[in-house]
Amino acid sequence: MSTASLDTASRGPASPGSPSDSVLGRPLTNSVSLADTVSHSLSMAKRGLLKIKRTPEQLIDVTVQPIIFTLMFTYIFGGAISGDIASYLPVIIPGILVQTVITTSVVTGVQLREDMDKGVFDRFRSLPIARIAPLAGALLADTVRYTIATTLTFVMGFIMGWRASGGIGSVVLAGLAVIVCAWAISWIFAFFGVIARTASSVQGISMIILFPLTFLSNAFVPVETMPDWLQGFVHVNPISHLVTAVRELANNGVVGADLVISLIGAAVIVAVFAPLTVRAYMRKA
Amino acid sequence: MTSTELAVDATGLVKTFGTNRAVDGVDLAVRAGSIYGVLGPNGAGKTTTISMLATLLRPDGGSARIFGHDVQRDAGIVRQLIGVTGQYASVDDSLSAIENLVLFGRLLGLSGRDAKRIAKNLLDEFSLSDAATRPLKKFSGGMRRRLDLAASLIAQPPLIFLDEPTTGLDPRTRNQMWDTIRRLVANGSTVMLTTQYLDEADQLADRIAVIDTGRVVAEGTADQLKASVGASALQVTLTDAHDTDAAVQTMRDVLGFRGNPAFRGDQISVPMADADRVTDLLVELRSRGIHLAEMSVQKPTLDEVFLSITGHGAEPAADELEGAHA
Structure with missing residues (x-):
């Protein structure tokens, strides 16, 4: 501020006092391409991504949870459900993967709420940028978290003796499918994040929805062992479709109908919740 | 004056939060190329008004145009014409100074290289180069404000909103901020700033709107405003408090002020248009047998301006506090 010769001096508006019809050499428009x-x-x-880099401690959940949950579920339920650990691994690894990564997407909504309370969101709103960008950007950056959780779960499975018969290509594809679906589902939690008043309430609402949804599925146990009325729900539960899709891909290298259903479901969630979230975000502004 | 010569043209702006009419029919006209000051106490509706003009809040009534573009219908265009520096630093705490400026530059459509170059120039200009890569958490209040203002200047917007740009700054930093604001206008920008300090509005603004409980209660140049409230304030403490009424009457007779005196403990404070008249007053007080314990002549405080214009002090009642800073 103390410098006498200023760069802005030469960059000031070209014609003082008149309304500019261009900014930074671009014509004024009311819409964003x-x-x-x-x-x-x-x-x-x-x-x-820079935020994650600055505060690596926020990655603790996606690093510790896959390790602990995979170990716990496999060794506690393996014998009871599949007879031995080795035969439970093809069941539990896809199940725990979907559960872990989807749960991680709740954090997206919580952090969005915290982030939106900061002054910098006022600036984002005052900038001539696409209204969806602050939301889409935050959600996109969080795919890094899903990728970490996915990789660690697969690695843990491998260490414990799981051998994906579908081959590495299918495993990568399965991982991608889970990340894409988690990203789609994070729009739901982003919506809660925008409309909720506090970050802890986002956490609360999201877990109430997610906990039954992940457990009332085929993620951990064979569906045949459940009562009929519950099987009905488990079969329509989108989580079950995603788990089945991952099992077919990773264990058998098969692209089945469940993968298609999961991806269509993901697209529908985005189509519904992305506009809802952006509208709620705009109204909040 | 046609609408295009006005940087800001607002008519009857209204914003309510629940039952509280935070902004209650505000009209503003800001000439392009000038500094316009919005003066008022906490909770008067200054921030809410700025937020509506800057497309951050939707008005519940009235309309506003920025260089002729409606803030609601043409919000996208308006956002390309303005820079906003909030009362609460609108920069990202989790990023460094340079990362903040580069991010905003990229969002404004600059190439990576241009964004970096302009960020570096702005950091130089605002004496922040040494702290360019330091986390913002370690920034002082003054450094944050400077970075915040720098971020508003990346796109060289023709209109800049500054919401209480110097609140909480030490006098030296405040003077630097004033210099920067003057320079912006010298380079052709229009600046609309809010302030709680009469002195600041006086120093900077070409025209001032005094705003109170959501309404514009006075508008004009600093000189016009001061003439209406007196250029200075006379403060006296009487030896005998029983003489208060007589003393106030004497002051009315000699100084010719209208409105109400402010009482602070034993002290009586009245606006005075011409400090020279104090001699006449002292002579008159002596001749009426009213004795003074203490006397001083000072610049009027915002409190006195408010008392004179609105009949009540600048301290807001609890229920008048601004409902949101969004």
């Missing part, structure tokens, strides 16, 4: 929307979202995603 699709290309700009993508570019804004990517810039915001980069902000999210």
Whole structure:
């Protein structure tokens, strides 16, 4: 501020006092193009990555949870459900993967709530950027968290003796499918994040929904052992479809109907919740 | 004056939070290329007004145009014409100074290289280069404000909103901020700032709107405003408090002020248009047998301006506090 010769001096508005019809050499427009929307979202995603880099302690859940849960579930339930650990691994690894990664997506909503309370969101709202960008960017950056959780769960499975017969390519594909679905589901929690008043209430609402949804599925036990009325629900539960899709891919290298159903489900969630979330975000503004 | 010569043209702006009319029919006209001050106490509706003009809040009534563009219908265009520096630093705590500026530059459509170059220039200009890569958590209040203002200047917006740019700054940093604001306007920008300090509005603003409980209660140049409240304030303490009424009457007779005196303990404070008249007053008080324990002449405080214009002090009642800073 003390410097006498200023860069802004030469960069000031060209004609003082008159309304500019261009800013930074671009004509004024009231709408944001699709290309700009993508570019804004990517810039915001980069902000999210920088935040993760600055505060690596927020990755504790995605590193510790896959390790502990995989160990716990396998050794506690393995013998009881499948007779021995080795034959339970093909069942539990896809199940625990889906459960862990989807649970991780709750954090997205919680952090979005905390983030939106900061002053910097006022600036984002005052910038001529796509309204969806701050949200899409935050959600995009969080795929890093899902990737860490996915990789660790697979690695833990491998260490415990799980051999994916589908081959490495199918395992990667299965992991990608889970990450894509988790990203889609995170829009639901982002919506809660935008409309909720506090971060802890986001956590509360999300867990109430997610806990029954992940357990009332085929993730941990054979569905045949459940009462009929429960089987009905388990079969329509989208989590079951995703778990089955991952099992077919990783264990058998098969792309089945469940994968298609899961991806269509993911697309529907985004189509519904992305506009809802952006609208709620705008109204909050 | 046509609408295009006005940077800000607001008519009847209203914003309610629940039952509280935070902004209650505000009209503003800000000429392009000028500094416009919005003066008022906490909770008067300053931040809410700025937020509506900056497209951050939807008005519940009235309309506003920025360089002729409606803030609601053409919000996208308005956002390209403004820079906003909030009362609460609107920069990202989790990033460094340079990362903040580069991010905002990228969001404004600059290439990575241009964003970096402009960020570096701005950091130089605001004496923040040494702290460029330091986490913002270690920044002082003054450094944050400077970074915040720098972030608002990346796109060289023709209109800059500054919400209480110097609140909480030490006098030296405040003077630097004033210099920066003057320079912005010298380079052709329009600045609209809010402040709680009469002195600040006086120093900077070409025109001032005094705002109280959501309404504009006075508007004009600093000189016009001061003439209405007196250029200085006379404060006297009487030897005998029983003489208060007589003393106030004497002051009315000699100084010709209207409105109400402010009482602070034993002290009586009245606005005075011309400090020279104090001699006449002292002579008159002596001749009426009213004795003074203490006397001083000072610049009027915001409290006195408010008392004079609105009939009540600048301290807001609890239920008048601004409902949101969003």
